[in-house]
Amino acid sequence: MYFSKQDIDNRRARLAPKWNEVLTKGEAVLVYAGAPIQKPGGLDNTYTYLPHPSYYWLTGRRREEEVILYSVDTGWIEFQKVLGKETAFWEGEKQDVLVDTPGKSLVDLDAFLKQFTTVYKLGQTSDYKKEGKAFTLNTLLDQTRRVKDDAEIKLIRHIADIAVHGYKKIAEVLRPGITERDIQIAYEAEIFRNGAHTTPYDSIVGSGPNAAILHFAPSQRVVGEQELVLVDAGADIYDYCVDITRTFISSGEMESRQKALYQLVKLVQDSCTKMTKPGVYWRDVHNKAAALFTEGLLHLGILKGNLSDLIAQEVVYMFFPHGLGHLVGLRVRDTGQEENLHPKTYFGARLRVDIQLEPGHLITMEPGMYFIKPLLEDEDNKKKFKECINWEELNHWMNIGGVRIEDNLLLTDSGNDNLTAAIPKISI
Incomplete structure (x- = not known):
C-alpha cells in the first residue's frame, strides 16, 4: 500500500x-x-x-x-x-x-x-x-x-514516472494529420497502461492558434505542418497527482518566431526555478517572471517604449494572464490558500497562493506566453495599451498560438527538486 x-x-x-x-x-x-x-x-x-x-x-x-x-x-x-x-x-x-x-x-x-x-x-x-x-x-x-511527507513524495515521484510514458507516447504519435483528440487518447491510454488511475483534470491539447487558449478541450482539429502543440496533462493515483505541460512542434524545426517564443518561456522557467527556494515569497517569483517576459517582449519588438514604464503599466498581462504556479500533490490545486481572504493581483493575475515557501512544499512552475485574440482584440485593451504594444509587429505573431512549460518543484532545505524533470523538453 x-x-x-x-x-x-x-x-x-x-x-x-x-x-x-x-x-x-x-x-x-x-x-x-x-x-x-x-x-x-x-x-x-x-x-x-x-x-x-x-x-x-x-x-x-x-x-x-x-x-x-x-x-x-x-x-x-x-x-x-x-x-x-x-x-x-x-x-x-x-x-x-x-x-x-x-x-x-x-x-x-x-x-x-x-x-x-x-x-x-x-x-x-x-x-x-x-x-x-x-x-x-x-x-x-x-x-x-502543505508540507509533504516522505510517503507522499514517494507516491508523487512514482506518478511522475508514469507521466513520462505518456509524454514519450505523444512524441511518438505527433505528426501533421493527427487530431488533438487523437493526442489526448494516446497520452491517457499510455498512462493508464502504466498504472495511473485517472487524470487529475481534463487533459488540455491545443494545436496552432488553439494553443493560445489556456484550458482548451481537445477537439477534432487536425494538426497542421510545423505547428505548436501545447499539451497540459497529468496523472493521478488515489487523488495524488502531477500537473505537467509541454509544448511540441508538429513537424520539422520551429520557425524563427516559434523558436524565439519557446526560448523566452524556457529562459523564464529556468530563471524562476533557480529562484524557487525556502524563505522566498512566491509573489516575488511570479513578479520576476513578469519582468523577464516584459523584457523579452520588448526585445522581440512586440512591445515598445521604456522597460521600467512597461513593467509599471503591467502590459505583460496581455500575454501572460495567469499566475506562475500553484500548490500541487494531493489534488491538482492541493490546499490552495483559503486563509488569504483578500487576495491581491500581481501584473494583473490573482495568485492561487501568496505564501512564503517552505521545505516540503510542492508547487508548479508554469510560465507561458500566448497570443490570445479575445484579449488582444478587445477595444478597451487596445486603447489602454495603444502606446505600449507594437500592433503592426504583433500581427505577425497572432496565429502562433502559445507556449507553456510546466514542472512540479519540491522545495528542499537547500533549493528545489524538479520531480517532473525526466519529461523531455525541446532542445533549441
Missing part, C-alpha cells in the same frame, strides 16, 4: 500540537469525508466519489460519510462506516481503505458528541464558515498538510 499506519500517526502528531494551542477542554473538531453527489436527473447515479482531502490525509481512508474527531481530552477517534449487504451486492468490497485503523461505528457519533460543549466542523460539511475558531483550525490543518 501507499501509506502505512505510521505515516498516518506521524501526520496527526504534526497537527495535534498546533490544534492544542487553539482548543480548550470540552471542545472537539470533526473532519468529514463527505458523501457522493447525485448527477442532475441521474436518479441513483452519482459522480465518482472523492473524499475530502483533509479527511483522507488524516486517515488514509476513502470511504464516504465517515468522520474523524479530535479533542484535547480524547485525542483522535475515527467514526467509520460499515459496508452493508446491499453495497457488497452491487459494488463488491471497495478498495477504499488504504490504511485500516480501529474506529467506532458511525452510528455512535451523535451520542459521543454530547460530552462536548463546542464542536467545530471541517472537511466536507455545509456548516463550515471562513470565520472564527473553525477557520483558524482549518488554516492550521492546511498549512500542516
